[in-house]
Amino acid sequence: MSYYEEDFYHEPSEFEMQVDEFRESLLKAVKEEFVSEMDRLRKENAELQEIKANFKTIKSEYDQKSRKLEYERQDLERKVRRERLSSLLNDFEVEYFTVASRSKYKPKCDKCDENRRIYYTTPSGRKTYESCECSNSIPVFEPIPILLSTFSIRRGEGHAWYSVKYRGKDDEYLNYYEDSIHGCELITDESKFEDIGYGYKTLFETKEIAQKFCDYKNKSEV
Ligand SMILES: [Zn+2]
Incomplete structure (x- = not known):
């Protein structure tokens, strides 16, 4: 390769300068886009983290409520079993x-004593009694x-x-x-x-x- 040729290749031409400028501005643009994309992702991630944290809380609250309901159901079942049929x-x-x-008793008649008995003497002379008719109950x-x-x-x-x-x-x-x-x-x-x-x-x-x-x-x- 001759000096001329080297000089031809090493002396930056206007075209090369334009290429460099273009590369610079392209790099800058890419970098800016990258930074803004990173910012966006960082922001989105923060939001997702918040949702994730909330989700954990919501899930834990839900689990807690679920356990409470199940306990109440079983307790009610126990109460119903213990409850009297009446x-x-x-x-x-x-x-x-x-x-x-x-x-x-029928109304008391006037032929008997207070125990509704009628006393009489048997033909052999023995004293005895029979229950009065009015002592029959109805x-x-x-x-x-x-x-x-x-x-x-x-x-x-x-x-x-x-x-x-x-x-x-x-x-x-x-x-x-x-x-x-x-x-x-x-x-x-x-x-x-x-x-x-x-x-x-x-x-x-x-x-x-x-x-x-x-x-x-x-x-x-x-
Ligand atoms: Zn009587």
Whole structure:
């Protein structure tokens, strides 16, 4: 290579200078873009870190609430298991009346003593007594309140009634109340009195109608 040639190559031409300038400005532009991109990424990262931190808090709060709810659910389950049957059926309870008879003396007559005995002397001369006719007792009917749990059956056409046995005790249980499958078997007025036999386990809607039935029975027993 000749000196001329070297000089030709080493003397920066205007073109080379322009290339250098261009390279400088390109580097500067790239650097500026890089810095602004870095800034943007740094800012975005900071925001993401905040979300991440919040997310951790939210997740931890959620987990805490979730555990609390689960505990409450189990606690409620335990309470329901411990709860008496009678309290659970509270909303289904209805008070009806049934009737029961108890023995009662007839009015005392005036032929006997205070113990309703009639004394007499046997043909052999021995003193003895017999019970007076008025000492025979007669059944007297009276209304008895009965608390039942009522459930609609047959798409509301009927009712099933249950009574809680051993109410208030530890071993209370639900007992099906016989003869009462149909709601229509509930006695609501006097027209049905004749069809009722003894009356045991018949259900009356109110105390008044049960008392009327008792009066009706008591009149026929005397
Ligand atoms: Zn008497």
